[in-house]
Amino acid sequence: MATDDGDRYRPAQVEERWQAEWERRGTNLFTAVELGSPERPYYNLMMFPYPSAEGLHVGNIYAFTGADVHGRFQRLTGRDVFEPMGFDAFGIHSENFALKVGVHPMDLIPRNVANFTRQLRRMGGMFDWNHAVDTTSPEYYRWTQWIFLQLFKAGLAERKEAPVNWCPSCKTVLANEQVVGGLCERCDTPVEQRRIAQWFFRISDYAERLLSNLDTLDWSETTKKAQQNWIGRSEGANLRFPIPDLDDSAFLEVFTTRPDTVFGATYMVLAPEHPLVDRVTAPDRRAEVEEYRERVARLDLVARKKVDKSKTGVFTGGHCENPATGERIPIWIADYVLMEYGTGAVMAVPAHDERDFEFASAFELPVRRVVAQEGEDPGAPVDETYTGDGRAVNSGTFDGLGTHEAKRAIVAWLAERGLGTLRVHYRLHDWCISRQRYWGPPIPIVYCEACGAVPVPEDELPVVLPRVQDFKPDDSGVSPLARVEAWYRITCPECGGEARRETDVSDTFLDSAWYFLRYPSARREDVPFDPELVRKWLPVDCYIGGNEHAVLHLLYARFITMALKDIGHLHFEEPFARFRAHGLIIRDGAKMSKSKGNVIVPDPIIEEHGADAFRLYLMFLGPFEEGGDYRDQGIQGPFGFLKRLWETVIPLDGLRDGSPDPVVERKLHQTIAQLTVQLSELQYNTCIAALMEYLNAVRAGGRTPARAEVEPLVVMVAPFCPHLAEELWSRLGHGASVFEGASWPSFDPEKAREDTVELAIQVNGKVRGTIALARGTSEEEALALARKEPNVARYLEDVELHRVVYVPDRLLNLVVR
RNA sequence: GCCGGGGUGGCGAAAUCGGUAACCGCAGGGGACUUAAAAUCCCCCGGGGGUAACCCCUUCUGGGUUCGAAUCCCAGCCCCGGCACCA
Numbered sequence: 001m002a003t004d005d006g007d008r009y010r011p012a013q014v015e016e017r018w019q020a021e022w023e024r025r026g027t028n029l030f031t032a033v034e035l036g037s038p039e040r041p042y043y044n045l046m047m048f049p050y051p052s053a054e055g056l057h058v059g060n061i062y063a064f065t066g067a068d069v070h071g072r073f074q075r076l077t078g079r080d081v082f083e084p085m086g087f088d089a090f091g092i093h094s095e096n097f098a099l100k101v102g103v104h105p106m107d108l109i110p111r112n113v114a115n116f117t118r119q120l121r122r123m124g125g126m127f128d129w130n131h132a133v134d135t136t137s138p139e140y141y142r143w144t145q146w147i148f149l150q151l152f153k154a155g156l157a158e159r160k161e162a163p164v165n166w167c168p169s170c171k172t173v174l175a176n177e178q179v180v181g182g183l184c185e186r187c188d189t190p191v192e193q194r195r196i197a198q199w200f201f202r203i204s205d206y207a208e209r210l211l212s213n214l215d216t217l218d219w220s221e222t223t224k225k226a227q228q229n230w231i232g233r234s235e236g237a238n239l240r241f242p243i244p245d246l247d248d249s250a251f252l253e254v255f256t257t258r259p260d261t262v263f264g265a266t267y268m269v270l271a272p273e274h275p276l277v278d279r280v281t282a283p284d285r286r287a288e289v290e291e292y293r294e295r296v297a298r299l300d301l302v303a304r305k306k307v308d309k310s311k312t313g314v315f316t317g318g319h320c321e322n323p324a325t326g327e328r329i330p331i332w333i334a335d336y337v338l339m340e341y342g343t344g345a346v347m348a349v350p351a352h353d354e355r356d357f358e359f360a361s362a363f364e365l366p367v368r369r370v371v372a373q374e375g376e377d378p379g380a381p382v383d384e385t386y387t388g389d390g391r392a393v394n395s396g397t398f399d400g401l402g403t404h405e406a407k408r409a410i411v412a413w414l415a416e417r418g419l420g421t422l423r424v425h426y427r428l429h430d431w432c433i434s435r436q437r438y439w440g441p442p443i444p445i446v447y448c449e450a451c452g453a454v455p456v457p458e459d460e461l462p463v464v465l466p467r468v469q470d471f472k473p474d475d476s477g478v479s480p481l482a483r484v485e486a487w488y489r490i491t492c493p494e495c496g497g498e499a500r501r502e503t504d505v506s507d508t509f510l511d512s513a514w515y516f517l518r519y520p521s522a523r524r525e526d527v528p529f530d531p532e533l534v535r536k537w538l539p540v541d542c543y544i545g546g547n548e549h550a551v552l553h554l555l556y557a558r559f560i561t562m563a564l565k566d567i568g569h570l571h572f573e574e575p576f577a578r579f580r581a582h583g584l585i586i587r588d589g590a591k592m593s594k595s596k597g598n599v600i601v602p603d604p605i606i607e608e609h610g611a612d613a614f615r616l617y618l619m620f621l622g623p624f625e626e627g628g629d630y631r632d633q634g635i636q637g638p639f640g641f642l643k644r645l646w647e648t649v650i651p652l653d654g655l656r657d658g659s660p661d662p663v664v665e666r667k668l669h670q671t672i673a674q675l676t677v678q679l680s681e682l683q684y685n686t687c688i689a690a691l692m693e694y695l696n697a698v699r700a701g702g703r704t705p706a707r708a709e710v711e712p713l714v715v716m717v718a719p720f721c722p723h724l725a726e727e728l729w730s731r732l733g734h735g736a737s738v739f740e741g742a743s744w745p746s747f748d749p750e751k752a753r754e755d756t757v758e759l760a761i762q763v764n765g766k767v768r769g770t771i772a773l774a775r776g777t778s779e780e781e782a783l784a785l786a787r788k789e790p791n792v793a794r795y796l797e798d799v800e801l802h803r804v805v806y807v808p809d810r811l812l813n814l815v816v817r
Numbered sequence: 818g819c820c821g822g823g824g825u826g827g828c829g830a831a832a833u834c835g836g837u838a839a840c841c842g843c844a845g846g847g848g849a850c851u852u853a854a855a856a857u858c859c860c861c862c863g864g865g866g867g868u869a870a871c872c873c874c875u876u877c878u879g880g881g882u883u884c885g886a887a888u889c890c891c892a893g894c895c896c897c898g899g900c901a902c903c904a
Contacts, residue, residue, distance in 0.1 A: 222898075225821050229900045236904080256904060269904090305902070336902040346904045354818090355902050427903055547898075584897095589828090620842075622829065626822090629829055637842040643857095686831070689841035696841090702858090760837040765885045767837050791871075805884050811836050815884045 009646035011610020015723040019121055027737050029130045030082060035520060035533060042079035043537045044071035045516055045576070047545030047553070048086040048133075050093060051112035053101075056119040058592070058600040058618075058630070059546070063582050065615045066624045066682065067544040068125045072719040073679040075126070078742030082537060083126045084519040086133035087113050090141075091508035095439035099472060105439050106467055109136055119602070124611045124722050126739075131522040135511035141441035142462030143518065143528035144511055147560065148433075149444055149455050154567050156202045159453060162432055165300050166194035173436040173473070182303045191300035198434035198504070199443060203559045207231055207426040209573075210558055219579040220625065226550035232427025237411045239347065240419040241268060241320040241329075246279060252320050252331070255342030255425050258352065260406035262324040262414075263395040264370035265347035268331045269313065269359070271339040272296045280331050282317025289316055289333065296335045304335060311336060311359045322347075323419040324396070324410070334359060342425055350385065357385035370394050371403065431556065433507040438471035438480040440505030448492035448499040457493050463501070479503040512553055513560040516540055516575060531569075540576045544682075547581035554579070580682055583627025585618070600630060612721035613639040619684040619720055628685075641692050642724055645717065648698060648705060649728045655707045664709050667697045669752035672745050675716055684720070691716060707732070712745035714738070761786045762813040763795040779806040786812055 022028055046067035049060050068083065075081040089109045098105040113134060120127060133140055151157045165174040169189035173196075184191055203210075211231045214224045236257035243250040252268060270277055272293045281289045292314045296304070313334030322329050336355055337346050350360035350367040360367055367382045371390040378393035389403035398406050398413075414420030434443065442463045444456035456463055466487045471480045481488060481503040492499035520533040545553075554576075561575040585600075586592065592599045605614050616638040621628025649655070660668065671694040678687045694713060698705045711732060718725035718738050729738040754775060759782060761769045769789045773782065783804060786792050796816065803815040 222821060226899050229820065232900080232903070234903070254904075258904085309902085311902080334902095336904095338903070341903045343904095348904090353904070355904075358902090425903080427900085550899075620829090631829075631843065634829070634843050640857095641842090685829090686841085689831075692841055758837080762837080762885075765836095765883095770837070803884060805836090807836055811885090813836080813884055 007650050009643050009650075009724075011612060011642075011724070012607065014727045015122075015124065015611055018723040018726045019124070021726070022737075025737070027739065028083070028126045029128050031130075032523075034080075035082070035131075036536070038080040038082075038536060040079045041537050041541075042071075042074045042081045043516075043540045043542075044074065044081050044083045045519075045540045045543045046083075046085075047543075047549060048088050048512070048515060049116065050091070051087045051089050051109065051116045052093070053097060053108065053112055054594075055112075055115050056123075056602060058585050058602065061123055061602055061614075062585050062618050062627075063544060063546060064120070064123065064125055065618055066582050066684065067542075068123075069615075069619060069684060069719040070542060070544070070679070070682060071126055072722060072739065073744075075739050076715060076718060076742065076744040078744075081126070082131075082520065083128060084131045084133075084522070085120060085125065085127040085129070086515055086519070087116065087135065088508065088512050088515070089113065089134060089136045090440045090505075090511055092435070092437060092439070095437060095471070098439070104467070104469070104471075105136075109134075122606060122611055123602075124615065126722070131519050133515055133518050133522050135508075135515065138462045138464055139525065140518065141465075141511065144441050144506065144514070145444040145456070145461050145463060146458060146528055147514055147564070148506065148510070149458060149461075150567055150569070151201055151563055152445075152455055154563065156205070156563055157199055157433075158202065159197050159199055161195045161197050162200070163193040163195050163301060164198075164436075165191045165302075167191055182300050190298065192298050193301060193304070196436075198432050199445075199502075199506075200430040200432050201559070201563075203431045203556070204426060204428050206559055206562055207233070207428045208424075209562060210428075210555065211426075213558075213574055217574060217579070218577060220547070220581040223547060223550040223554065223579060223581050226547070227555055230428060230551045230555065234425050234427070236423060236425065237407075237414075237420050238343065238423045239323060239411075239414060241265075241323055241347065242419075243276075243280065243318070243320045245319060250279075251419075252276060252345050253343045254345045254347045255423060256347055258349065258407070259411045259414075259420065260392060260395075260398075260401075260403050261349040261352050261370050262322065262347065262410060263392075263398075264349040264351050264368045265322050265324075265329065266350065266360070266366040266368055267329050267348045268320055269337050269346050269348050269356075270316075270331060270333045271337040271344040272333045272335055273339045274333070274337075274344045277316065277333055280316050280318030280320075285315060285317035288314050292333065299335070305338070311355070311362050313359065313363065315363075323414055323417070330365075332359075332363070340429055341427070351382045352385060352387055354385050354387065368394060431507075431509075431559070433510055434504040435507055436479045436504055437473065438465075438468065438505065440508065441465065441511070442481065443502040443504055443506050445502040446490060446493060446499045447502065448495060448497055450497055451492055451494045451499075453502075454492060454494050454499070460493070465505070479505060481505070509552055509556050510560075513556040514564075516543075516557070517561075517564075517570075529569075535571060538570075539572050539574060541578065543576040543579045544582060545579070546584075550581065580625060582624055583622070585621070585627055585630050587630045589629055605635065609635055609639045610642075610723070612724045613642055616642065616688060616720045620688045622685055624682045624684050638688070641695065642721060644699065645695055645713070646724070646728070648695065649710050649714065650731065652731065654704065655710065656704050657707055660706045660709045661703075664697055664705075665751060666754065667694055668709060668712060669747045669749075671716070672712065672747035673749070673752050676744070676747065679719065688720065715743045715745055718743075757809045759786075759809070760811040761789060761792050762811060763792065764815060765813060768792045768795055775809055777808075779804070779808075779812075782806065782812050783814075786814070 046064055071081045071083045094105050098108050167174055167184040167189055169187045182190055211233055214227060234257055236255055237259040238253055238255050240251040240253050313332050316331045316333060318331040319328045320331055348356040350356040351369045352371055369382050370393060372378050372393045373390045392398045392401045392406040398409055401409060411420045411422055442465055444463045446454045446456060448454055466484055468480060468484055488501040488503055490499055490501060517529040520537050521529045524530055557575055562573045564570045565573040587598050613635055617635040620638050671690050674690050675687050698709050714725050714728045725738055756772055757775050758770050758772050760767050769791045771785050771789055799816040802817045805813040
């Protein structure tokens with residue numbers, strides 16, 4: 001039948017034809033007018049890729065396909081779907097790769113972008129290439145710099161000192177991931193901490209909002225949890241410990257979640273960097289304290305926070321006063337106390353905190369029980385720390401209170417003397433956006449002797465990243481741009497005096513924190529985003545991406561959106577109404593990696609089986625939100641399905657006219673019903689199984705299918721296999737693209753309903769037979785029929801029928817004794 | 818350590834308002850077509866027993882609730898992800 005040359009399914013041919021056709025007709029492109037007046041806008045966003053030299057990998061393809069299937073489905077139901085694509089091409093990744101291969105990133109990136117674009121077209125994504133963005137183009141990063149300036153003007157950007165990893169041999173700043181086991185990944189020299197001035201965005205001002213808004217978002221639960229963890233809200237109190245040795249008003253402030261244990265605070269520990277260390281240190285301890293502080297500074301930032309190392313620290317010789325007991329307690333410093341959390345100081349309660357107990361044991365410091373469990377002797381020695389709730393003991397007038405009441409009562413009592421207040425702290429710290437690197441947008445600030453840090457005037461943007469041949473980080477300790485004197489020497493925009501540009505560039509996460517605002521306005525040179533377009537298209541209806549960006553990217557994008565809303569540039573504060581994290585693709589049960597040599601190379605697969613089959617297979621592997629295990633042979637199933645679909649439709653004279661067969665029609669309506677629900681829920685694997693089942697029904701026993709049976713099938717396959725669907729749709733005699741009209745079939749619940757059901761007959765919960773009967777059969781009738789079933793009757797002999805459980809149209813359970 | 822998600826045939830998986838476990842597909846076995854192979858088509862395919870009708874067992878392990886549990890509850894084991902000297 002279908003052996004004739006012209007009639008065989010040749011995916012390469014079909015796909016090339018339709019990719020060209022879509023381009024020629026502008027099927028997936030919005031004109032400025034269309035974008036300005038959508039009837040039913042649907043913004044379908046996916047995380048834009050970093051265009052690596054290796055090209056698209058399966059992870060990208062998997063994510064984009066899942067998102068594209070969703071977008072195409074929405075379009076088939078009549079939505080105006082905007083599905084843009086772009087490239088996140090700045091950053092250390094590109095820079096390191098460029099250094100490695102000795103090609104300038106300004107030459108490398110366009111090549112990679114071109115290759116990615118080619119591969120993305122080939123996959124059949126419905127991308128609006130008229131609105132693509134590239135974060136490395138000056139037209140884009142001009143507005144990234146503009147955003148920095150808006151935040152700067154709103155007081156949300158500030159310059160402060162912060163520790164960085166420093167390699168004393170390479171004399172350069174290292175990112176955490178460039179430190180391997182405390183050593184520089186390039187030269188194996190031990191890494192140190194260094195403090196340098198950097199720009200921060202005050203994201204921590206937004207911690208509470210970022211946290212509480214999560215409740216209002218339709219996001220993958222795992223993603224929300226990751227953000228909650230990251231923000232790390234913690235309720236407690238700030239308590240003040242006076243230092244009478246210094247002066248009457250001097251005090252140390254600590255944050256604690258257990259103010260109820262303050263009576264058990266037997267010593268104090270400060271972070272080595274704490275500003276009061278110098279003042280409290282006794283002269284005879286100074287040498288030791290300094291030596292310890294230097295030792296800590298030599299640790300890299302990762303090693304400093306390692307959990308399983310034993311406690312170290314030194315006594316400063318100074319003392320403060322426990323505000324509850326009035327006792328003089330010693331002040332220590334230790335590296336397990338971190339300057340960036342809370343107040344950089346802790347009151348040590350060894351009886352009720354693991355770390356303090358460990359420290360106290362190591363340095364023989366006193367331990368005092370102040371919380372007792374049921375029936376515990378308050379005076380018994382503490383040989384194990386207890387961190388749970390209990391009754392307050394050895395706590396003066398608070399003895400006997402439960403942990404919860406004790407917290408409140410003790411804070412209230414200290415508050416009367418100005419020594420305590422309830423506080424909430426967050427783990428989230430401010431966003432450091434400075435990078436002492438080359439491949440990023442220069443931070444638009446100018447330093448002037450007279451005027452200080454001055455923003456570059458908006459009409460002078462962009463501050464163009466100069467082409468520097470030698471962009472390798474060097475021993476200057478600042479960005480390579482600091483070597484380009486002709487670039488950084490300028491006059492102050494305010495006073496006209498001598499000034500120099502900021503030579504650090506900004507974090508890549510800033511580029512991606514606002515790209516979704518730019519897409520609709522991608523071709524506008526006058527504004528970062530057009531307010532009218534924003535109003536029409538945003539917030540994003542559906543965002544799909546990897547959970548590896550659950551925290552940083554998604555949190556930063558939310559923060560920038562909130563900040564821009566507060567400043568008055570946006571009308572909403574949550575950018576992504578719905579977010580779904582896709583799963584990961586593994587291969588033969590193992591993670592894919594270049595070193596294992598088991599990465600999937602898409603091009604040969606597409607050549608052999610076509611992008612449609614590849615897309616279909618990827619979506620069929622497993623639940624989209626969980627990922628799946630890729631096996632090379634597996635594509636045979638979906639590929640065979642497409643071939644059979646083709647052969648079912650293509651000899652068009654093999655189709656009959658007239659009404660569909662009732663049994664097939666019922667299956668059709670069931671399939672439409674299932675897909676309509678499941679496609680919007682991204683449950684692709686079960687949708688595909690249903691489509692296969694339906695095709696099997698259409699072809700059962702070599703019957704001649706009716707045109708009315710296959711046309712809706714072609715539409716339902718379209719989100720997954722757009723090329724094939726277009727080809728079949730057009731051969732079925734339709735002039736326009738299947739995606740141009742609202743072609744999604746509707747279903748009739750009446751027609752989907754089964755008239756005959758199979759009822760399971762159980763005896764004592766075990767299935768002993770099944771009977772076919774009319775839908776809605778009464779219990780009496782069903783029971784009568786069941787008794788006639790020989791295998792059931794067997795089990796009813798010589799027993800007493802004790803109870804009958806009837807679930808209409810499902811099962812009948814006969815309980816006998 | 819804390820917080821999520823998960824554990825079902827040889828494999829990917831389906832079924833989770835409690836109601837016939839294993840849809841769909843891969844791999845495997847058998848057959849048809851062919852000189853042969855590929856492609857295609859048909860049949861079988863969780864384990865055990867039985868000529869068969871059928872029967873017993875099976876959703877990580879052990880308990881529990883229920884007429885009935887992959888699904889709910891309790892305890893434990895294992896895998897994946899996030900956070901982690903966070904006070």
